[in-house]
Amino acid sequence: MNSFRNKLQRFMAGRYGMDHLGRFLLWIVIGIIALNIFVRSDILWFAEIALLAYCYARMLSKDHIKRQRENDLYFKWRFRVTEALRRWKFKSDQTIHYHIYQCPNCGQKIRIPRGRGKVSIHCPKCHTDFIKRS
Numbered sequence: 001m002n003s004f005r006n007k008l009q010r011f012m013a014g015r016y017g018m019d020h021l022g023r024f025l026l027w028i029v030i031g032i033i034a035l036n037i038f039v040r041s042d043i044l045w046f047a048e049i050a051l052l053a054y055c056y057a058r059m060l061s062k063d064h065i066k067r068q069r070e071n072d073l074y075f076k077w078r079f080r081v082t083e084a085l086r087r088w089k090f091k092s093d094q095t096i097h098y099h100i101y102q103c104p105n106c107g108q109k110i111r112i113p114r115g116r117g118k119v120s121i122h123c124p125k126c127h128t129d130f131i132k133r134s
Contacts, residue, residue, distance in 0.1 A: 015060050016067045021074040025055050099134050 029051045036044040061067055094100065098111045103123040110121055116134040123129075 014062055016058060016062070016064055018059055019067070019071045021071045022055055022058055024074065024078075025051055025058075029055070099132070101132050103128055104130055 029048055032044055032048050032051070036048065058067055058070070094111070098113055101110050101112060101121060102108065103110060103121075103126060105128040106123065106126040108123055108125040110123060112119060112121060112132070112134045114134055118131055118133050120129055120131050
């Protein structure tokens with residue numbers, strides 16, 4: 001068993017290996033396999049094979065710079081998606097407890113607690129007063 005492990009280690013020396021993008025792609029492949037169990041489509045089967053081949057090609061590649069660039073692009077994409085989801089969650093949490101009004105004069109957004117009845121709102125930017133129902 002140790003000789004097989006040594007041979008595998010020597011083979012993988014200098015290769016790129018698994019990274020975050022590779023793990024993400026493997027989870028996509030697992031999802032497509034699960035979907036293909038129920039749908040039985042040749043297109044899904046081809047997508048499975050193509051993504052799996054791409055994962056192995058990335059893992060066995062010796063071009064570290066190119067694979068690192070691909071992984072960096074994945075991290076940039078993931079950051080954009082997660083930040084958009086965080087912003088959406090924050091806005092939805094805020095609308096439960098607060099009304100967000102815009103100043104009719106300058107367009108500044110002002111957050112007012114819900115359930116206070118009619119309130120006089122003072123814009124901190126342009127000092128305009130206006131009345132709204134919270």
